[in-house]
Amino acid sequence: MTAAPVLVAARRTPIGTAGRGFADQAVDALAAPVLAAVAAEVASAGLPIDDVVLGNCMGPGGDLARVAALRAGLGASVPGVTVDRQCGSGLEAVMQAASRVRAGDARLLLAGGAESASTAPHRLWPDSGERFTRAPFAPLGFADPDMGPAADHLAAVRGITRDRQDAWAERSHRLALAAQRAGRFDRELVAVDDVAIDDRPRAMSAPLLARFAPAFASLDEASGSGTVTAGNSCGFSDGAAAMAVTLPELARELGLPALRVRAAAVSAGDPALPGLGAAPAAAAALDRAGLTAGDLGFVEITEAFAAQLLAVSDALALDEAVVNTDGGAIALGHPWGASGAVLLVRLAARMLDADDDRPGLAACSIGGGQGIAMIVERAA
Missing domain, CATH: 3.40.47.10 (Thiolase/Chalcone synthase)
Known part of the structure; x- marks a missing residue:
């Protein structure tokens, strides 16, 4: 009989605009405090953490999840694996963790994602035919x-x-x-180096947003000038988020509210x-x-x-x-x-x-x- 996986102890860092509060933080330094906070919340169950699964798409390479798990103090016996489905990577990590719990291959995993636009390395992919700073x-x-x-x-x-x-x-x-x-937002946030709140939200108005010029040339020449601007787009950002993916009986034992996948x-x-x-x-x-x-x-x-x-x-x-x-x-x-x-x-x-x-x-x-x-x- 398969188990219905649940999500508990969902936490995130504040989200910082690239080059601001987290400008000098490596991506594993963002992930580690969140992993530590989630692990602390489920520690009283006494179950070992079977794995850490983290999504990342622009980091330094290597196995971010393992590095962050070690940095979080989870112990040398806790493994980690990093997955990349581009900006869906954090959700993919949780999906993979949930599938392992459902299959009976694990009982407790930490899963989420991390990104540092501030410290992501610039790279060249020569086979792309152009100079990209992102993979094709x-x-x-x-x-x-x-x-x-x-x-x-x-x-x-x-x-x-x-x-x-x-x-x-x-x-x-x-x-x-x-x-x-x-x-x-307060209960979900894990402060990192005294950065405790999201720094991007600000007062906006229709007249102010109307002043932004189109940011991109339209791919459809017949459409005229573009409509996407810096005002109606996201910003490049740094941050991390994670949660425990586990069995429903563990959530009940801990008395933690849970979401079932x-x-x-x-x-x-x-x-x-x-x-x-x-x-x-x-x-x-x-x-x-x-x-x-x-x-x-x-x-x-x-x-x-x-x-x-x-x-x-x-x-x-x-x-x-x-x-x-x-x-x-x-x-x-x-x-x-x-x-x-x-x-x-x-x-x-x-x-x-x-x-x-x-x-x-x-x-x-x-x-x-x-x-x-x-x-x-x-x-x-």
């Missing part, structure tokens, strides 16, 4: 746009206006500021439209869970660009009143390899505090046309 999302012969121009193209293809994108960006900042001032899915599609990738992944996860979009009470989608989020929301016919209700990556930042795990931390905070038993969705669109999604629900 697709080989020569396929579309391989950067995410910004691709978001502009997606907005043109799907008819998502500049006004609508700016309105979403204003909403993201407004909701994040309100959540920060009300202390709704009900379903998960990955998808792939046109590399030219990477911002849409979360939609088919979410649709597949909903189908596996026997749910519709209307059954969801909580949704967290990575706001790399307002255009991407709105395209996914439209494709799934989501109730936008339940999407990113404490703001998203436009306001908080997008630490690539950590962002999928940040979504789950935010879902846990929202769902476990609410008098609402409806399930939640976390979903990411990924460079190269992939998507990843997970459905969670409150465990009894």
Whole structure:
């Protein structure tokens, strides 16, 4: 009989804009305090940590998870493995950990993601045909746009206006500021070197956002000037997030509130439209869970660009009143390899505090046309 995996003790660092509070922090130095905090919360169960699974996509190479586990003081006997599904990496790490618990191959894992845009090395991939400072999302012969121009193209293809994108960006900042001032982020945060709050949310207005110039040339020459700006996009960011993935009986023994992993899915599609990738992944996860979009009470989608989020929301016919209700990556930042795990931390905070038993969705669109999604629900 397979076990239904649960997520407990979901924590994250503050998200720092690249070059600011975490400018000198290596990526393992961001991950280690979060791992230590999660491990401390489940330590009284007396179970060994079977593995640490971390997502990362722009780090220094090597096995970040093992290095961070050692730095966190988890002990030399705790292994670690690092996974890369680009900006879906943190969610992929939790999905892999949940699959191992469900299969009976592990009882307690720590999983999440970490990224340091500030300290990520610059590299050259000569086979790409151009000088990239990122690995190619697709080989020569396929579309391989950067995410910004691709978001502009997606907005043109799907008819998502500049006004609508700016309105979403204003909403993201407004909701994040309100959540920060009300202390709704406090319980999930692990301070690192005296950085204790997210530094990006700020007061935005429609007139201010309207002043931003288009940041990217549109890939569709017929569409005219672009609509994606620095104002309706995320920032380059540093941060980490993690949680314990374990058996429901362990959560009950510890008296910890938990989210049960009900379903998960990955998808792939046109590399030219990477911002849409979360939609088919979410649709597949909903189908596996026997749910519709209307059954969801909580949704967290990575706001790399307002255009991407709105395209996914439209494709799934989501109730936008339940999407990113404490703001998203436009306001908080997008630490690539950590962002999928940040979504789950935010879902846990929202769902476990609410008098609402409806399930939640976390979903990411990924460079190269992939998507990843997970459905969670409150465990009894």
